[in-house]
Amino acid sequence: MSAGLPRTILHVDMDSFYASVEVLLDPTLRGKPVIVGGSGDRGVVASCSYEARAFGIHSAMPSLRARRLCPQAVFLAGRFDVYVDYSRRIHEVFRSYTPLVEGISLDEAFLDVTGAERLFGTGEQIGHAIRRRIGRDLGLGCAVGVAASKFVAKLASKAAKPTAARGGTVAGAGVLVVPPGQEIAFLHPLPVEALWGVGPATHKRLARFGIETVGDLAALPVETLVSALGPAQGRHLHDLAWARDDRAVVAESNPKSVGHEETYARDHHDHESLGREAVRMADAVGHRLRKAGMEGRTVTIKVRFHDFRTITRSQSLPAPTATAAVLARVAKDLLRSVDPGPGVRLFGLSASNLVPATDRQLSLAGAAADEAWEQASRAVDAIRGRFGDSAVGPAVLAESGQLRRKRRGDTQWGPSHDRNEREGR
Numbered sequence: 001m002s003a004g005l006p007r008t009i010l011h012v013d014m015d016s017f018y019a020s021v022e023v024l025l026d027p028t029l030r031g032k033p034v035i036v037g038g039s040g041d042r043g044v045v046a047s048c049s050y051e052a053r054a055f056g057i058h059s060a061m062p063s064l065r066a067r068r069l070c071p072q073a074v075f076l077a078g079r080f081d082v083y084v085d086y087s088r089r090i091h092e093v094f095r096s097y098t099p100l101v102e103g104i105s106l107d108e109a110f111l112d113v114t115g116a117e118r119l120f121g122t123g124e125q126i127g128h129a130i131r132r133r134i135g136r137d138l139g140l141g142c143a144v145g146v147a148a149s150k151f152v153a154k155l156a157s158k159a160a161k162p163t164a165a166r167g168g169t170v171a172g173a174g175v176l177v178v179p180p181g182q183e184i185a186f187l188h189p190l191p192v193e194a195l196w197g198v199g200p201a202t203h204k205r206l207a208r209f210g211i212e213t214v215g216d217l218a219a220l221p222v223e224t225l226v227s228a229l230g231p232a233q234g235r236h237l238h239d240l241a242w243a244r245d246d247r248a249v250v251a252e253s254n255p256k257s258v259g260h261e262e263t264y265a266r267d268h269h270d271h272e273s274l275g276r277e278a279v280r281m282a283d284a285v286g287h288r289l290r291k292a293g294m295e296g297r298t299v300t301i302k303v304r305f306h307d308f309r310t311i312t313r314s315q316s317l318p319a320p321t322a323t324a325a326v327l328a329r330v331a332k333d334l335l336r337s338v339d340p341g342p343g344v345r346l347f348g349l350s351a352s353n354l355v356p357a358t359d360r361q362l363s364l365a366g367a368a369a370d371e372a373w374e375q376a377s378r379a380v381d382a383i384r385g386r387f388g389d390s391a392v393g394p395a396v397l398a399e400s401g402q403l404r405r406k407r408r409g410d411t412q413w414g415p416s417h418d419r420n421e422r423e424g425r
Contacts, residue, residue: 006180008123008146009249010111011153012094012130015141015162017107018047021086022076024139032074039063039075042263042345046078053164083107086138091252093133097126102249108157110150112249127175146177149245152186153178155194183243188215195240197233205229217241254294259350260284267306267343274340274347278331279324281349286324289351295320295358296351299330306343313337320355327351 014020018036023029033052037045043063055070066073087106094101097120100112113126120126127144134142145156160176162169178186192198192211205228211217217225218241225234239245260281268274278301289295300314313334321327331349 005114006148007112008114008117009148009150009153010113010123010127010130011145011147011150011157012109012111012127013143013145013154013157013161014090014107014134015143016047016049016053017086017140018078018083019049019052019076020140021083022079023049025082029074033057033070033072034074034076035063035066035070036076036078037063037066038263039067039077040265042265048073050162050164050169054166054169086140089138090134090140093130093137096133097130100249100251103252110153110249124175124177127177131174143172144175146175147183148178148180149183149243150247150249151196151240151245152183152243155187155190184218187241187243188213188218190214192217195237197237197240202229202233214241254354255292256354257350257352258285258288258292258294258296258354259300259348261302261346261348261350263304263346264344267345268347269340269343271335271340274335274344275332277347278335278349279328281347282324282328282331285349285351286322286327289322289354290357293357294354295322295356296327297353297355298351299327299334300350300352301331301334301338302346302348302350303335303338303340303344304346306345308345310346311338316353320353320357322351322357 019034022034022036029049031051032049033055034049035045035052035057036047037043041064045057045059045061045063045066047059048057048066052066052070052073055073057066057069057073063075067075083106087103090107091101091103091109094109094111098111098113098116100115102110104110113120113123116126117123120129123146127146131142131144134140141162143157143160143162145153145158145160147153147156156176156178160173162172164170187194190213192206192214193203195214195217198206206217209216209220209224209228211220217237220238222235222238225238228234229237262277262281268277285296296317297320298314298316300312302310302312304310315330315334317326317330327349
């Protein structure tokens with residue numbers, strides 16, 4: 001690609017991904033208002049079908065409010081491992097067109113197809129091809145935005161999506177192209193909330209200047225924005241309003257951290273019960289680290305109290321680890337500085353400052369307990385690989401003859417009334 005030539009960037013966004021996967025796997029849900037998320041009092045909506053959106057429901061909405069808006073909704077706790085598998089297959093489709101794929105989440109990604117156009121056609125043609133492949137091979141829908149920048153491509157994909165309506169879902173364009181040179185005409189009529197970084201608080205500040213659209217903001221002198229919002233945010237929003245975004249699509253790389261957290265149906269008020277939760281989280285984090293061939297140098301716990309006050313505590317280790325026993329021990333040490341008396345509604349554990357795992361020899365000295373735990377962890381991984389995830393685990397997690405292992409995605413969107421429930425059916 002010659003210097004100065006515009007890039008061709010795609011933003012692909014799946015339609016109601018989690019809910020669409022559930023409907024795909026259970027066709028009896030088709031046409032119903034389906035909500036994936038935590039159905040309990042502390043749950044939130046992770047994804048919902050367009051039939052549910054027609055009632056005003058959207059992601060991140062408290063489940064209690066969603067239930068009031070649509071009492072007949074079908075609530076599903078979600079199956080994160082299933083969504084991860086579908087996401088992997090979707091990304092395989094993306095990589096068949098370009099190696100420059102930047103995953104943003106399980107259900108959306110940026111693709112730089114500038115160098116692939118001679119082989120596969122224009123960005124618009126590639127966008128249509130991706131939609132056909134995903135629809136044919138996976139039975140799912142998506143929207144594609146095509147532009148010369150990531151920011152405009154993302155807004156274009158949103159404009160290409162279907163629209164929820166009580167009378168039935170209205171199909172969108174599917175693929176929307178914003179040609180080079182047409183970005184301003186596309187951007188300026190949009191509401192100012194379309195800009196990255198304009199949340200409720202920023203919108204309220206901008207409203208004082210009569211700013212309602214992106215064009216209104218673009219017309220404001222940058223000095224005024226800097227005075228109102230600060231240098232970084234003011235200049236950032238001014239650049240976006242004039243379609244200035246030169247960020248490259250960065251191909252997927254190793255994660256920067258691995259962690260788990262959980263919102264509980266009932267608060268924890270003592271160190272003993274939180275200690276068991278630390279063991280659960282450490283078991284899950286250690287397993288994911290070893291599976292990824294990584295080790296962490298820093299352990300962080302996250303505690304959210306009943307009043308939503310949130311704190312974190314971290315400790316760096318002398319040597320990186322992927323051993324659950326070490327992670328749990330450090331987490332428990334960090335918990336000692338936390339008073340759980342007011343009630344803990346959420347607890348999380350993560351490992352960061354990741355490095356590739358290295359093989360170690362057991363020390364002949366008797367003080368090599370951590371190294372011995374590493375060997376034991378590998379044995380646990382082998383047993384789970386053969387007999388299933390619940391075949392073996394820490395004894396403290398055994399309840400009524402079963403292991404309460406933490407799995408990725410469990411209660412990610414808050415607790416449900418019943419983990420296996422399918423309400424409204």
